Amino acid sequence: MRAVVTVIGKDMVGILAKVSGTCAEVNANVIEVTQSVLQEFFAMVMLIDMAGMNCELGELQEKLKKNVDGMRIHVMHEDIFNSMHRI
Amino acid sequence: MLNMSDIMETITMIQDENLDIRTITMGISLLDCCDGSIDSSCDKLYAKIYNRAKNLVRTGEEIEQKYGIPIINKRIAVTPIAMLAGASGGDPLRYAKTLECVANDVGVNFIGGFSALVHKGFSPGDLEVLNSIPEALSLTDHVCASVNVASTKSGINMDAAAIMGRVVKRTAELTADRQCIGAAKLVVFCNAPEDNPFMAGAFHGPGEPDCVINVGVSGPGVVRAALRKTGEGKDLTEVAEIIKRTAFKITRMGQMVGSEASARLGAPFGIVDISLAPTPAIGDSVAYILEEIGLEHCGAYGTTAALALLNDAVKKGGVMASSSVGGLSGAFIPVSEDAGMIAAVQSGALSVEKLEAMTAVCSVGLDMIVVPGDTHEDVIAAMIADEAAIGMINSKTTAVRVIPAIGKKTGDILEFGGLLGSGPVMKLNTASPSVMIKRGGRIPAPIQSLKN
Numbered sequence: 109m110r111a112v113v114t115v116i117g118k119d120m121v122g123i124l125a126k127v128s129g130t131c132a133e134v135n136a137n138v139i140e141v142t143q144s145v146l147q148e149f150f151a152m153v154m155l156i157d158m159a160g161m162n163c164e165l166g167e168l169q170e171k172l173k174k175n176v177d178g179m180r181i182h183v184m185h186e187d188i189f190n191s192m193h194r195i
Numbered sequence: 196m197l198n199m200s201d202i203m204e205t206i207t208m209i210q211d212e213n214l215d216i217r218t219i220t221m222g223i224s225l226l227d228c229c230d231g232s233i234d235s236s237c238d239k240l241y242a243k244i245y246n247r248a249k250n251l252v253r254t255g256e257e258i259e260q261k262y263g264i265p266i267i268n269k270r271i272a273v274t275p276i277a278m279l280a281g282a283s284g285g286d287p288l289r290y291a292k293t294l295e296c297v298a299n300d301v302g303v304n305f306i307g308g309f310s311a312l313v314h315k316g317f318s319p320g321d322l323e324v325l326n327s328i329p330e331a332l333s334l335t336d337h338v339c340a341s342v343n344v345a346s347t348k349s350g351i352n353m354d355a356a357a358i359m360g361r362v363v364k365r366t367a368e369l370t371a372d373r374q375c376i377g378a379a380k381l382v383v384f385c386n387a388p389e390d391n392p393f394m395a396g397a398f399h400g401p402g403e404p405d406c407v408i409n410v411g412v413s414g415p416g417v418v419r420a421a422l423r424k425t426g427e428g429k430d431l432t433e434v435a436e437i438i439k440r441t442a443f444k445i446t447r448m449g450q451m452v453g454s455e456a457s458a459r460l461g462a463p464f465g466i467v468d469i470s471l472a473p474t475p476a477i478g479d480s481v482a483y484i485l486e487e488i489g490l491e492h493c494g495a496y497g498t499t500a501a502l503a504l505l506n507d508a509v510k511k512g513g514v515m516a517s518s519s520v521g522g523l524s525g526a527f528i529p530v531s532e533d534a535g536m537i538a539a540v541q542s543g544a545l546s547v548e549k550l551e552a553m554t555a556v557c558s559v560g561l562d563m564i565v566v567p568g569d570t571h572e573d574v575i576a577a578m579i580a581d582e583a584a585i586g587m588i589n590s591k592t593t594a595v596r597v598i599p600a601i602g603k604k605t606g607d608i609l610e611f612g613g614l615l616g617s618g619p620v621m622k623l624n625t626a627s628p629s630v631m632i633k634r635g636g637r638i639p640a641p642i643q644s645l646k647n
Contacts, residue, residue, distance in 0.1 A: 114206055153202050180210065189197050192444045
């Protein structure tokens with residue numbers, strides 16, 4: 109059971125640290141991270157393992173929104189991407 | 196790992212292009228609630244709906260959180276109430292009030308099925324339900340009514356069309372203090388689908404299982420954005436391909452959500468209805484898709500052809516993406532719910548006559564059209580008959596949901612708010628069809644009904 113965390117917005121110091129810190133807080137294991145910075149625009153996609161997670165995905169999203177202010181953050185179960193983009 | 200551009204595409208669709216699951220609709224059979232006493236029939240109806248649907252809203256919200264996809268409405272569709280009213284007798288308003296009560300208690304957005312199937316004639320309970328619709332819709336907020344007056348197999352019940360002309364007008368009059376909202380919750384059908392999850396026309400057909408989960412997906416904004424990205428250089432074959440690919444992705448999401456909802460709620464999965472259902476939100480418009488294909492305004496010559504391409508490509512894309520496609524599946528063209536349609540009406544490019552032509556190739560009919568408040572009931576009945584004729588001959592669903600704006604004239608505006616939007620009052624041809632409507636009887640089924 110894995111989920112995808114995406115963070116999009118204006119680049120600043122410490123985004124990755126805050127996101128991964130929050131993941132550690134809820135015991136979600138980070139499996140893979142891809143990020144890119146184009147001019148000032150920051151986009152990150154993180155794959156996390158939910159097996160040991162101690163909260164629901166919705167709660168994680170709320171925590172991330174609180175901890176990483178001013179960024180667009182989505183936490184979504186990976187199945188939605190698999191169903192839309194894989195036959 | 197998942198492809199980053201795929202992930203970003205999905206997120207853009209949801210965040211910026213209004214992709215959503217429009218509705219999870221639970222269909223519930225009430226055939227085992229029929230009883231000779233209306234008291235006990237209403238008690239059974241309440242208990243059955245409550246027990247089946249008590250977790251529907253919570254489950255919808257959980258799925259919404261898990262996948263990060265908005266699920267706008269949670270709804271219930273039930274067996275046409277005329278069937279229960281036929282068995283129990285009594286005042287059908289009792290059923291409307293019980294439906295409203297249970298809808299409030301389980302927290303759904305709408306409950307559909309204050310309905311009657313009268314395409315070949317009236318059985319006990321049908322006329323009582325038809326005549327009680329105006330009051331039922333004025334006394335309730337969540338109940339939706341629909342009446343099937345015609346089918347390809349049986350022809351058009353013109354007595355029912357005449358009655359529905361009166362019923363539509365009366366419903367608007369009784370809710371004149373609330374923007375005539377009652378008429379927005381009432382649909383008159385030809386070839387009504389039994390598994391349609393969309394309101395106001397959802398009901399649970401007698402051929403359906405005891406309880407079933409149907410899902411309606413939407414995404415006009417996504418289709419428009421996909422077309423916009425490709426620009427004007429592509430020919431129409433390629434345009435159709437792009438729409439198919441987009442519809443496929445949208446439907447896959449609906450299939451996944453429907454399967455999950457059905458597993459969680461312990462009810463079999465019915466169908467995905469792959470309809471492009473516009474909302475008043477900026478960009479979430481079917482008219483804008485047609486304009487993106489290359490029309491100055493929706494309603495210009497070429498609109499019917501563009502809509503035919505769109506409707507067909509949506510079906511073709513969706514059908515491979517789901518184990519079972521049903522309902523209305525195609526493009527909706529409600530005027531008040533679509534910013535592009537409203538703009539087209541106000542610019543003078545889109546008329547009721549053009550909308551009627553468009554209904555021959557879209558998935559529904561004359562939908563959410565506001566007409567002058569002094570429109571004669573026979574004119575409405577004749578509009579119903581014309582739409583039914585298009586549906587009957589073409590073996591497709593057609594419907595009429597017009598709202599007579601009591602006290603208003605052409606050019607005024609009715610504001611419904613929410614998903615229903617706002618509609619400019621449209622000009623109608625007022626030449627009288629009364630002599631024909633008063634003839635009554637049945638327009639016989641067409642030759643194409645004889646397929647056996």
